[in-house]
Amino acid sequence: xxxxxxxxVFCTIFPxxxxxxxxxxxxxxxxxxxxxxxxxxxxxxxxDLNERYNIAHLQLGWGVSGLVQYRIDEYLSLRVDxxxxxxxxxxxxxKNKLNNxxxxxxxxxxxxxxxxxxxxxxxxxYNIPYAWLSFGxxxxxxxxxxxxxxxxxxDLKTENVDYAGWAGLIAYxxxxxxxxxxxxxxxxxxxxxxxxxxxxDDVSTVYVDKSSGSFLAQKLADRxxxxxxxxxxxxxQRGDPNYNDGxxxxxxxVVYKN
Numbered sequence: 368x369x370x371x372x373x374x375x376v377f378c379t380i381f382p383x384x385x386x387x388x389x390x391x392x393x394x395x396x397x398x399x400x401x402x403x404x405x406x407x408x409x410x411x412x413x414x415d416l417n418e419r420y421n422i423a424h425l426q427l428g429w430g431v432s433g434l435v436q437y438r439i440d441e442y443l444s445l446r447v448d449x450x451x452x453x454x455x456x457x458x459x460x461x462k463n464k465l466n467n468x469x470x471x472x473x474x475x476x477x478x479x480x481x482x483x484x485x486x487x488x489x490x491x492x493y494n495i496p497y498a499w500l501s502f503g504x505x506x507x508x509x510x511x512x513x514x515x516x517x518x519x520x521x522d523l524k525t526e527n528v529d530y531a532g533w534a535g536l537i538a539y540x541x542x543x544x545x546x547x548x549x550x551x552x553x554x555x556x557x558x559x560x561x562x563x564x565x566x567x568d569d570v571s572t573v574y575v576d577k578s579s580g581s582f583l584a585q586k587l588a589d590r591x592x593x594x595x596x597x598x599x600x601x602x603x604q605r606g607d608p609n610y611n612d613g614x615x616x617x618x619x620x621v622v623y624k625n
Contacts, residue, residue: 393493393546393549394493394546394547394548394549394550394552395549396438396488396624397438397488398438398439398440398441399437399438400437400438400624401435401436401437401438401624401625402434402435402436402437402438402444402622402623402624403433403434403435403436403622403623403624404433404434404435404436404554404620404621404622404623405431405432405433405434405620405621406430406431406432406433406434406450406556406618406619406620406621407429407430407431407618407619408429408430408431408432408450408452408616408617408618408619409427409428409429409430409616409617409618410427410428410429410430410452410453410454410614410615410616411425411426411427411428411614411615412426412428412454412455412456412567412568412612412613412614413612413613413614413615414456414565414567414568414570414612414613415456415565415568415570415571415605415606415607415612416456416457416458416461416468416469416470416568416570417456417457417460417461418460418461418462421460421461423460424460426455426456426457426460428452428453428454428455428471429452429453430450430451430452430453430616430618431450431451432448432449432450432451432452432618433448433449433450434446434447434448434449434620434622435447436482436622438488441484441487441488441489442483442484442487442488443481443482443483443484444481444482444484445479445480445481445482446479446480446481446482446499446501447477447478447479448476448477448478448479448501448503448538449475449476449477449478450475450476451473451474451475451476452473452474452476452505452614452616453471453472453473453474454471454472454473454474454567454568454614455469455470455471455472456469456470456471456568457469465591465594465596466589466590466591466599466605467590467591467593467594468511468570468590468605469511469512470509470510470511470520470568470569470570471509471510471511472507472508472509472510472567472568473508474505474506474507474508474567475505475506476503476504476505476506476536476560477503477504478501478502478503478504478536478538479501479502479503480499480500480501480502480503480538481499481500481501482497482498482499483497483498483499484496484497485497485498493544493546494543494544494545494546495544496541496542496543496544497541497542497544498539498540498541498542499539499540499542500537500538500539501537501538501539502535502536502537502538503535503536503538504533504534504535504536505533505534505535505536505560505562506532506533507521507530507531507532507533507534507562507564507566507567508521508532509521509566509567509568509569511569511587513583513586513587518583518587520569520587521566521569523580523581523583523584523587523588524580524584525569525570525575525577525584525587525588526569526570526571526572526573526574526575526588526605527575527576527577528566528571528572530564530566531564534562534563534564534566534567535562535563536560536561536562536563537560537561537563538558538559538560538561539558539559540556540557540558540559540616541556541557541558542554542555542556542557542620543555543556544622550623550624550625551621551622551623552621552622552623552624553619553620553621553622554618554619554620554622555617555618555619555620556616556617556618556619556620557615557616557617557618558615558616558618559613559614559615559616560613560614560615560616561611561613562611562612562613562614563611564611564612565606565607565608565610565611565612566612567612567613567614568606568612570605570606571605571606571607571608572604572605572606572608573601573602573603573604573605574588574589574598574599574600574601574602574603574604574605575588575601576601577589
């Protein structure tokens, strides 16, 4: 987040307008242009182990990604993104803190979609906002800390559900570009990613009978004993299966075009 703020201040203080350098040094966009970019992001997970409007405890993570974009006309571009996103959630900051569940993960994802500019690329303005919609897949690999060790949760089947290690995603967002010169642009983007699974955090339904499971599965399915409380009864709500998980990303991109 601090890096994003500093770069935005840089773009504001130092001239990103190329008029003084002449027309040939200005950023121009044309049909057939190819763009390559790199982004660094701040992430915020939205799921069963946090509260959406708990601003005091955002539980932020990080992300890095790359993109390739191809302009097909004055308004539309095809775009492909691939990257890594770190997410985390902890019930200690929620009304369910006594359940003591938590997770973190680093997920890889790839998506492809369509970007729409709010004005024509031929319009005599270089900072043209845009929106996009994309579809793709993401890995699912929630982990948690137990006795100081990072433990993978997907194989423990804490809810007796054998969920996949990947899921589809739908992402959409808006962005604002700032030109640096004829070849480089900086973009600020905000997006939300819907994950087509409720197991991004290993929590979805109810507490189940783990008496026949492994020692580790029993310990991590219900962690109330770690805070000196009685275990939840079988069938008690553990998560909310009515809503899938997702996450926000606030990204700063550096984009190059030839």
